[in-house]
Amino acid sequence: MKSVASKALARSYGAERTLTSIVGLLALAGGVVVLVVGQGWLGTFRAQRPVLDPIAVDWLGREPVLAKVAAIVLGVVLLVFGLWWFFRSLRPEGRPDLELDRTPGQELTVTAAAISGAVRADAEAVEGVSRARVRAVGDASSPALRMEISLREGADLKTVWHELDARVLTRARESLGVDTLPTAVRIDLDASTKQRVK
Template sequence: MSKTVAAKALSRSYAGERSLTFLVGLLALLGGALALVVGYGVLGEFRGRRPLLDPIALDWLGGHATPARIAAIVLGVLLLVLGLRWTLRSLRPEPRPDLDLDRTEGAELVVTAAAIAGAVQADAEQLAGVSRARVRAVGSRKSPALRVTLWLHEGTDLKGVWEQLDTQVLARARESLGLAVLPTAVRLELDTSAPKRVR
């Protein structure tokens, strides 16, 4: 399992939201830095003492009031739509794809995302050293992926669990589903036993 394949299984969580947040933060940082540079007079004393709303710009806006208002309204509506779309995309439940194994009319065969996750979870829980597992099928119908979380007993051979997961569990899942590649993100955690009471 390469890093590229694992990253594909996590793509929805990382790509869109983080990129947009980074760009918005970068623009805000650059705007603040520019305001500080101008305010401290680095670009000249005259620019540092000018009012925040430039009189020349205010005169131009006064002379072109109607187009300026229309542009401001259009920009505001555009920002509102983009913000709502980003919010709804972030809050939307992640799709869990069903996989079409056979699309022949009258003999369609579809494996649900829950069945895929349940089968892989049952196999993963049989591995030596694994106390429990949680599996989610994510992605799309054309490009499914898995997110696997394994809770390990204390003292478990981590390398052995990793090899068994790759060569047995995930290889069986790829073979059963007829997929050459099944991107998988694996998270390993140490299973904490219940605290013992002292008498």
């Protein structure tokens, strides 16, 4: 089962994986059909016939205009679909704005930048954290966070992690009114504190 936190690790490519899986299954099914027919499991007569059915070839010869129109339409549809999929894959990752109150006249929306800024400020207030970068990702129905935490030299990693989990992330969940807030945390030593070996 996919963990909840894994939603925050990287951009979701569920649609791309689904399309790839469907194309792969169709190709596999086509290959199995060709193998079954070629081996003569559906009869030796069918196995000895050409790949392009003579009846279909004769029909295409009698209806060249219709065949060309169908080929052009299919080509245009595939081109449009390919371009749409290409630009869809390149679009920027969503940054969710959460609507906390939808009551007419009292609407309250928290922007992704505000979420990131508030969590970053809380994270940088933790003892031992020198710098934090936070990004709200996902969508309004299932927001997630990505955090990059830089530690000062000598910071206690266990204490920092406990503070992030117990205080920073708990406060973020409570403020946003969500039960779960998938979060990917990357922790490293602040480069500014590293000393050059002489």
